[in-house]
Amino acid sequence: MNQSERRAWLGLALTRGLGGQSYRALLAAFGGPEQIYAAPGSALKPYLSQPVVQRIAAGVDDAAIAPALRWLDAPGNHLLTLADSDYPPRLLEIPDPPPLLYLKGRRELLGAPMLAIVGSRNATPQGATNAEAFAGALSQAGLTIVSGLALGIDAAAHRGGLVGAASSLAVVGTGLDIVYPARNRALAHRLAEDGALISEFPIGTPSIAANFPCRNRIISGMALGCLVVEAALQSGSLITARLAAEQGREVFAIPGSIHSPLARGCHMLIKQGAKLVESAQDVLDELRWQAAVPAAAATGTCDDPLLAALGFEPVSMDVLAERCGLTPDRLSAMLLERELQGSVATLPGGFYQRIV
Numbered sequence: 001m002n003q004s005e006r007r008a009w010l011g012l013a014l015t016r017g018l019g020g021q022s023y024r025a026l027l028a029a030f031g032g033p034e035q036i037y038a039a040p041g042s043a044l045k046p047y048l049s050q051p052v053v054q055r056i057a058a059g060v061d062d063a064a065i066a067p068a069l070r071w072l073d074a075p076g077n078h079l080l081t082l083a084d085s086d087y088p089p090r091l092l093e094i095p096d097p098p099p100l101l102y103l104k105g106r107r108e109l110l111g112a113p114m115l116a117i118v119g120s121r122n123a124t125p126q127g128a129t130n131a132e133a134f135a136g137a138l139s140q141a142g143l144t145i146v147s148g149l150a151l152g153i154d155a156a157a158h159r160g161g162l163v164g165a166a167s168s169l170a171v172v173g174t175g176l177d178i179v180y181p182a183r184n185r186a187l188a189h190r191l192a193e194d195g196a197l198i199s200e201f202p203i204g205t206p207s208i209a210a211n212f213p214c215r216n217r218i219i220s221g222m223a224l225g226c227l228v229v230e231a232a233l234q235s236g237s238l239i240t241a242r243l244a245a246e247q248g249r250e251v252f253a254i255p256g257s258i259h260s261p262l263a264r265g266c267h268m269l270i271k272q273g274a275k276l277v278e279s280a281q282d283v284l285d286e287l288r289w290q291a292a293v294p295a296a297a298a299t300g301t302c303d304d305p306l307l308a309a310l311g312f313e314p315v316s317m318d319v320l321a322e323r324c325g326l327t328p329d330r331l332s333a334m335l336l337e338r339e340l341q342g343s344v345a346t347l348p349g350g351f352y353q354r355i356v
Helices: 003-013 020-030 033-038 050-057 062-072 089-093 107-111 125-140 153-163 182-194 211-221 237-246 261-271 280-287 305-310 317-324 328-341
Strands: 077-081 100-105 114-118 144-147 168-171 196-199 225-228 250-253 344-347 351-354
Touching: 003 020, 003 033, 003 062, 003 077, 003 100, 020 033, 062 077, 077 107, 089 211, 100 107, 100 182, 107 196, 114 125, 114 153, 114 211, 114 237, 125 144, 125 153, 125 280, 125 351, 144 153, 153 168, 153 182, 168 182, 168 211, 182 196, 211 237, 225 237, 225 261, 225 280, 237 250, 237 261, 250 261, 250 280, 305 317, 305 328, 305 351, 317 328, 328 344
Parallel strands: 114 144, 114 225, 144 168, 168 196, 225 250
Antiparallel strands: 077 100, 100 196, 344 351
């Protein structure tokens, strides 16, 4: 788009009191932002309150759009609108697609087939391992992994997606000049280089709690389906799963221990009709996805007798010693060795869990 069109799109988006629904209604009625600005106030009144009509009649607020224009001057930064041919196609199918999207990174990813992977911010070691493994296998099979850049499962999914051929895309709840949470700054930089980050929120928008459930409709809306790895019953990930179902997307869930609070959300989804999956191939089969390269298994057999005895559920030292037939001293040394290798995690209460 030319500079005049860009100013008009941004000007309307930053008009106080003009929400997405009204913006889309105006576009349908008048054809484009420049035509909306050129329309007489009387033509706008059926769609807007009088104060908003007056703000539009005053023209584009150059001071308000200046931060966005400066941000767009930087390499790799883009603005997408509903009028752009490369606006995410599946997002056009949802009831409330954002009129504008800010993007940092690889614009071509917006047209790629995607799978959403979401889950708990307080992920277990096994949950994070599962998310990264599933994401890597599905990305390698050709599905771009979309998630929300949160701690825990989201971050693990992005890491896995970046390893695969189809990369990963993060939908964030702030302006793209802000990284939240700050602990994911390095990951955000990797996504900007090798994947992408998008937001419907203007440059400078801080972390506001209400924005995160709102952005979930974009995560699910861009994807063919949504995989929930770990989720408590009150998890925000269940909002994304519900939105995915309402949008006609497939919903998948990985089961866990009946004793784990982080498995209860997944189990509830499965009871409600979500597809239980145990491997990346289960997801591909359900989507009838023909991968150019067969997906590597996200879980598999294990040649280590101790890891095989551990399984994937938390186990106490006494139970594990009985399973293995080892003395506590010998078992403790073997567990320490595998913990240093990154294949076992120590949990509170003297429990151990396999994480590979």
